[in-house]
Amino acid sequence: MSSYKIQKSLDLTGTSCAGPIGELSGVMDEIGVGEAVEVILGDEATKKDVVAWVTKKGYKVVSETKEGNKFKLIIQK
Template identity: 30%
Template sequence: MSDEKVTKVIDARGSYCPGPLMKLIENVRLAKVGDVLDLLSSDSGTKKDAPNWIKKTGQELIGIYDEEGYTRIRIKKIK
């Protein structure tokens, strides 16, 4: 796992896709350039949707980490 300092953890566990993605979009708009966000999702669809959205919007995907019962997706706002 990367050792960048996480600015905010978005806990969307228990929410169906695209609930986690919606929370990510909302928080990326609110975040400052340089902020690092961790999205926690228990929905398997997020593993595909979130990286696609990050790529489409030109943000940086730092990593996707499988945790117990959920996935942690780390993103950096770069624009």
């Protein structure tokens, strides 16, 4: 398991479509390589969109958990 420092936690459960990716994109631009962001998402469709975006950008999902109907991802730059 790689070590990383979570720089920010984003609760994006109230947003959908391009909202979460727009917010996440801004935060990812601010952090350094090897640092990570925790993202909480409210539905499966948004999670799939975010994971696709992360892959396209060359970032890495280092942890994915489901708590109730929410998804928590740790994304490393």
